[in-house]
Amino acid sequence: METNKRMHPMMMLLSFIASLKDIFFMFIFLFIIHFSSTATWVEIGRILFFAYLIYKVFSVIATWWRTTYSVNNSFIEIRQGVFTRKQHQIPFDRIQNVQTNTPFYLRPLNLTALTLETGAEDEDSSFTFTAISKQEAEQIEHVLDYYTKQQAQEPEAIQTSETETASSNTQPVMQDKRIVHFNPTKKDVLKASVLSFSYLLLIPVLASLLRNIDEVYDLSETSEKIFDFLRESWFWLSVLIFMFIIITIGFGLVRTYLKYGRYEISSDQERIYIRKGVLNEQHFSIRKQNVQAVHIEQSLLKRMLRIAEVKLISAGGVDISGEEINSLYPFLPINRAYNMIEEILPEFAIKTGMEQLPKKSLVARICQLPLLWIIGTTIIVIFFPKWWPISIILFLLTVASRILDYYFTCYLIHGEVLQVRTGGFFTTTSITTREKIIEFKLEQDLIQKRFGLADMETTNRSKPIHVNSLDNIPIDMAKHTFAWYTGRSPKVEGGSYGKQDLYRR
Amino acid sequence: MYQHIEEPKQKISQHAINVWRFTNTIGHFIFSIIIVVLLILNANFEWYGWIGYVLWILLGLDIISAIWSVFFEPILLQKYWRYGINKDFVQLKHGRWNMEHQAIPMTKIQYVSLKQGPILRKYGLSSVTIGTMASTHEIPAIQEDEAKTIRDEIAALAKIREVES
Numbered sequence: 053m054e055t056n057k058r059m060h061p062m063m064m065l066l067s068f069i070a071s072l073k074d075i076f077f078m079f080i081f082l083f084i085i086h087f088s089s090t091a092t093w094v095e096i097g098r099i100l101f102f103a104y105l106i107y108k109v110f111s112v113i114a115t116w117w118r119t120t121y122s123v124n125n126s127f128i129e130i131r132q133g134v135f136t137r138k139q140h141q142i143p144f145d146r147i148q149n150v151q152t153n154t155p156f157y158l159r160p161l162n163l164t165a166l167t168l169e170t171g172a173e174d175e176d177s178s179f180t181f182t183a184i185s186k187q188e189a190e191q192i193e194h195v196l197d198y199y200t201k202q203q204a205q206e207p208e209a210i211q212t213s214e215t216e217t218a219s220s221n222t223q224p225v226m227q228d229k230r231i232v233h234f235n236p237t238k239k240d241v242l243k244a245s246v247l248s249f250s251y252l253l254l255i256p257v258l259a260s261l262l263r264n265i266d267e268v269y270d271l272s273e274t275s276e277k278i279f280d281f282l283r284e285s286w287f288w289l290s291v292l293i294f295m296f297i298i299i300t301i302g303f304g305l306v307r308t309y310l311k312y313g314r315y316e317i318s319s320d321q322e323r324i325y326i327r328k329g330v331l332n333e334q335h336f337s338i339r340k341q342n343v344q345a346v347h348i349e350q351s352l353l354k355r356m357l358r359i360a361e362v363k364l365i366s367a368g369g370v371d372i373s374g375e376e377i378n379s380l381y382p383f384l385p386i387n388r389a390y391n392m393i394e395e396i397l398p399e400f401a402i403k404t405g406m407e408q409l410p411k412k413s414l415v416a417r418i419c420q421l422p423l424l425w426i427i428g429t430t431i432i433v434i435f436f437p438k439w440w441p442i443s444i445i446l447f448l449l450t451v452a453s454r455i456l457d458y459y460f461t462c463y464l465i466h467g468e469v470l471q472v473r474t475g476g477f478f479t480t481t482s483i484t485t486r487e488k489i490i491e492f493k494l495e496q497d498l499i500q501k502r503f504g505l506a507d508m509e510t511t512n513r514s515k516p517i518h519v520n521s522l523d524n525i526p527i528d529m530a531k532h533t534f535a536w537y538t539g540r541s542p543k544v545e546g547g548s549y550g551k552q553d554l555y556r557r
Numbered sequence: 558m559y560q561h562i563e564e565p566k567q568k569i570s571q572h573a574i575n576v577w578r579f580t581n582t583i584g585h586f587i588f589s590i591i592i593v594v595l596l597i598l599n600a601n602f603e604w605y606g607w608i609g610y611v612l613w614i615l616l617g618l619d620i621i622s623a624i625w626s627v628f629f630e631p632i633l634l635q636k637y638w639r640y641g642i643n644k645d646f647v648q649l650k651h652g653r654w655n656m657e658h659q660a661i662p663m664t665k666i667q668y669v670s671l672k673q674g675p676i677l678r679k680y681g682l683s684s685v686t687i688g689t690m691a692s693t694h695e696i697p698a699i700q701e702d703e704a705k706t707i708r709d710e711i712a713a714l715a716k717i718r719e720v721e722s
Contacts, residue, residue: 490662490665491665492661494656494658495658496655497654506656538646540645540662
């Protein structure tokens, strides 16, 4: 359908700059630190440096020239390699996630970077178009969407009888329409800026700035003068402190705004879309059916402010350059979070009134061997005997975390959904459905047997696999959950296989 | 509540005890030889003083663990190992003191394979390995023909694909 295309010529410049970043240190070393040196090795180094630069110019051009792609009806074909040619086909039905990332310097050129993620485990699992025009990116996304829509229609026709009741009767009308679920208000950004502690980042930034200036001009004398002056005048000192606080807060606000300000969560039938960033704009989408579990995470502080982070555990990695992108929004008001999950993913709807664990579970928790504390104490005793109070603090923290863990741990099964909350200082509520759990395990050791307790472990598909365990629950509860799980009645391709759902509350 | 799932009932072969005894004996034998060699070296060369103590402690621990894992552990392990296969699940359960009970849905299984080492072959046994998207599981030491039946059964049942997986 399409002929071979190349990426935008800007790609050359981008990869050239990227390679400059790699050798920046060499540049400093050869031309700044050894600025006046005429030693032979420095000369050779400089020649090699320029040779490398010239080589890089040609290699970047050649790579750009020799990298082509073509979009077909059901797959994208990519040809790469200057001398050894590599052909790489990505079938559309393997593509799990599409992401676009528009750094601020690409925006004026109307360009963007597009990443296609497949669920595969190897290094070919994702492909990034480093620079293509926005229209082109949109077109690729459009072709993909069209393809998945066509695919989705076929199996659905067979299975109308078995589609989930929850989603089919609420949203037949709004096919295709994107609904915006969340835009942070000013208040949200404000809260986020307090909680993200990004203002603390100012301190290292300032410190490194001062050090850099200090290297060029000797600051120690001036700083002494300033210090003496301030010690004598309380007024100026307080002004300075005040200004410092204002600047920190301002810095935190700007940083948070740039990161979480223009945020948007929207969804349609197929996918969840997230747009974020003010300077560097990022778009990405997750296929709803790939979502394996939903996590709601709260630290103690966030719990006090009734704010939570919602994460989606999805099959097929959603991770570019280490940044956690599976997070919906780290500072959602808790009630909004619950509603939103219900709106976006009705199958993962959360119910309140989760069951707590019985008292004996607390006893078992306390009785557990405090391994971390033992290791920590041994290290302290052997290497830093003077720091012994840390051992006591560590012990108290361990106990506190266990008690908190007991209080916060709770659990609920309703219909297809398993809802588990665990954690002490940092709680995680995990919501998953019976169909998405791929393995289920019960464990019980000798002590737990005495108490009538057991550990439960569920595994979800993700990258890497996602294991969720719930420790020291009563054995009845564990068996009950086991029974619930083994009563699963999966929908099966091509017909009504699977036993009837005997168990439903 | 628990009634409509059947606890796994099938046992693994009685010969498993001998197999485990044999492999554990070999393992501990090799380990203790290494320790003894190190002890001899330690006596002849001037190593740090504490190395000798550590080696003696290791040897002592190894002997205790050898007695446990050669004479007692295989019997208990074989006695309480259960597996069960029906059309929806593979269930594995083992251990009395440290009980572990696992359910793997048939539709999530990606491969089954048979394994047979020289010791297993001597007793006409095989072990079945089941791989899912998350991990691999093993049913150790069952009769060879039974293992083949199980493999074929799981392979046939696992062919059915769940929607959306």
